[in-house]
Structures are given as structure tokens and as C-alpha cells.
Amino acid sequence: MNIALWIVAGLLAAAFLAAGSMKVLRDKEALKGAGMAWVDDFPPKVIGGLEVLAAIGLILPAVLDIAPILVPLAATGLVLMMIGAIVVHARRKEFQALAPNVVLLLLSAFVAWGRFGPYSF
Numbered sequence: 001m002n003i004a005l006w007i008v009a010g011l012l013a014a015a016f017l018a019a020g021s022m023k024v025l026r027d028k029e030a031l032k033g034a035g036m037a038w039v040d041d042f043p044p045k046v047i048g049g050l051e052v053l054a055a056i057g058l059i060l061p062a063v064l065d066i067a068p069i070l071v072p073l074a075a076t077g078l079v080l081m082m083i084g085a086i087v088v089h090a091r092r093k094e095f096q097a098l099a100p101n102v103v104l105l106l107l108s109a110f111v112a113w114g115r116f117g118p119y120s121f
Contacts, residue, residue, distance in 0.1 A: 005114040009058045009071065015104065016078065017055035023048025038088055042083050047081075057073050058111065062121055072115035078108035 014053065023044040031039045057074030061067050082105035089097040115121070 001119050005111055005119055009062075009075070009111050012075075012078065012104070012107055012111065013055040013058040016051040016058075017056075020048040020051030020053075021057060024052065035093065035095070038092065042088070050077070050081065054081070065121075068115075068121035071121070072112045075108045075115065079105055079112060082108060101111035 026044075028039045028044060033046055047115075054074045054077050057070045059071075061062075061070040080097070082101050085101045086098060086105065089095070089101065
């Protein structure tokens with residue numbers, strides 16, 4: 001199970017590092033042109049920054065063995081972010097964006113459960 005948790009955490013870290021970096025590095029108009037209409041209502045740089053920090057928090061503390069409690073906390077933060085994303089996309093009737101958010105939510109919840117519970121560091 002420990003290997004599965006590492007694999008899922010690695011995949012989540014890669015996904016959120018890529019998505020967060022894109023939101024941090026691109027301007028609002030480029031993001032809006034890519035189909036992210038929500039950028040008018042929310043700060044994409046803040047959301048992207050949180051995603052990048054969470055990606056780092058999923059891997060680095062465990063690898064360096066410095067404050068490994070940050071791994072499940074980062075996963076829990078991603079669960080909360082995905083709940084917010086699901087609510088926003090549902091209210092905006094952007095139903096095509098719900099499935100990826102639900103998958104990321106479930107994967108983040110799996111890592112949080114495993115690292116807080118029976119497979120902690």
C-alpha cells in the first residue's frame with residue numbers, strides 16, 4: 001500500500017505542479033483563451049501558487065524526512081481545493097470540468113487517508 005500511496009502522490013504532484021505552474025506563468029487573457037472562464041472571478045496566480053505548494057508538499061517533506069506530517073496536510077488542502085473547484089464549476093454549469101476535479105479529489109483523499117492513518121511515515 002505504501003508503494004501505491006507514493007505512486008498516487010507522485011502523479012498528483014506532477015499534475016498539480018503542471019497545472020499550478022501554468023496558472024502562475026500565464027496571464028489572465030491566455031488562461032481565459034484556454035477555456036478557463038473562471039479567471040475573471042478568482043485570482044489564478046493565487047490558486048496556481050497553492051497548487052504548486054501542494055505539489056511540493058506531497059513529495060518533498062517525505063523524501064527529505066523533514067516534517068513528513070506536511071504530506072497528508074498537503075493532500076487535505078488539495079481535497080478542499082477540489083471541493084471548491086467542483087462547486088465553482090457546477091455553479092457555472094461547466095460540467096465537463098467536473099470529472100477531472102472529482103478524480104483529483106478522490107486521489108487526494110486517498111493520500112490523505114493513507115498518510116494520516118495506517119500508512120503514515
